[in-house]
Amino acid sequence: MEILVVSNVGKAYKRYARKWSRVREWLTDKPNHEKNWVLRDLNFSVNRGESVGILGVNGAGKSTLLKIITGTTQPTTGSVTIHGRVAALLELGMGFHPDFTGRQNIFIAGQLLGLRSDEIAANMNNIEAFAEIGDYIDRPVRTYSSGMQMRLAFSVATAVRPDVLIVDEALSVGDAYFQAKCFQRIAYFKEQGMTLLLVSHSPGDVVKHCERAILLKDGRIEQDGSSRSVTNVYLDELFGRKKDIGTQSSVVAEDSAQKLVSGGNLDVFHTRPGYHKQEHRWGHGGAVILDYIFSSNGEDYSSRLESNSVTDFYFKVRFESDFDSVVPGFLIKTLEGIFLYGTNSFVSTGEEESISVSAGEIKIFQFSLPLSLNEGHYMVSFGISSGLPLQELTPLDRRYDALMINIGRPQKFWGIVDLKASFHCHESKSEAFVA
Structure with missing residues (x-):
């Protein structure tokens, strides 16, 4: 079942040649600008429970696309249809007021995500426990580090399992321990049918957490396919691709x-x-x-x-x-x-x-x-x-x-890499109990 449908989406921003061009446009009611298209003709759909990575070099249009999907920006052309509740981590601290405490911001951010006040209150202890920021929960957010803001933002966004979770590089500012904790929660929600949209500059993260990936280039979809094949093309965009090197006549394989x-x-x-x-x-x-x-x-x-x-x-x-x-x-x-x-x-x-x-x-x-x-x-x-x-x-x-x-391997183990663990069983040195 499709949970997200993006149809013919395009986004253009007005670009004025001179600083008074905008005023002239207002006064004359005649267009006096050029359109700068950052997204054009995007068409794709995502099924319920699917995990999709969004890749592209800086300026490809990734963040703009996610803002359109979440409704914080309106498309110039086309439409986006979502069936279900969306939770998004687009910008660090988005929805947080710097002068309010973390606890106050939990209610503000939670309501922006579509949660009722009673739902937020019922999950307050779980949010506090998952964020692990201690007494800072009752201090102004402006005193938080970027990592602490990310901890609180993720905890609020996933306090109640969303139908669609959108993450735009936010987890990259967290420490390794909390990143692992976040991805464990994501994996648990995915098992329950949650859809994930993940923007990352790390091909490894996309391959690990997403079955499918979409590569954006110059505001258009360059490729949509398996995460492994798309991440290879993404590396081309980072480093530049050489023209195919022609192969020459085949020879018999050598042995040494x-x-x-x-x-x-x-x-x-x-x-x-x-x-x-x-x-x-x-x-x-x-x-x-x-x-x-x-x-x-x-x-x-x-x-x-x-x-x-x-x-x-x-x-x-x-x-x-x-x-x-x-x-x-x-x-x-x-x-x-x-x-x-x-x-x-x-x-x-x-x-x-x-x-x-x-x-x-x-x-x-x-x-x-x-x-x-x-x-x-x-x-x-x-x-x-x-x-x-x-x-x-x-x-x-x-x-x-x-x-x-x-x-x-004669004897398999769990996982991929053999870390060569050793094992010992030590006898207790204490005297045996005598009745």
């Missing part, structure tokens, strides 16, 4: 790392065992990742890698320009797109020594690590960037989700 080192300079990446043809490739150019090999227990391209076994990942790069410093990188994700582990040459070695390259040069990079993961399939990504490790890096060629590996 030594042959990889001594091989040619053709792009044979796509011919290797484990290659994932839905890889996401992007970068600014200047380098091409040509080939890879992974090896464990003396076997190359093994169809099953044993959990906790050390595996060597090699990838070959041909450089098309000179660079004073390049940084190779490595990343493992779940099939759902959750980032499990990422590193680069600097993080793995702790050495700031630059890797310089010349145009036409080919280098082989190797990352070796124990795959301490639960049984299942995982995605591996390779990347090469230019720049200094502790400064901004420029992606040259990145091949996201480029190969799929299968981890086997």
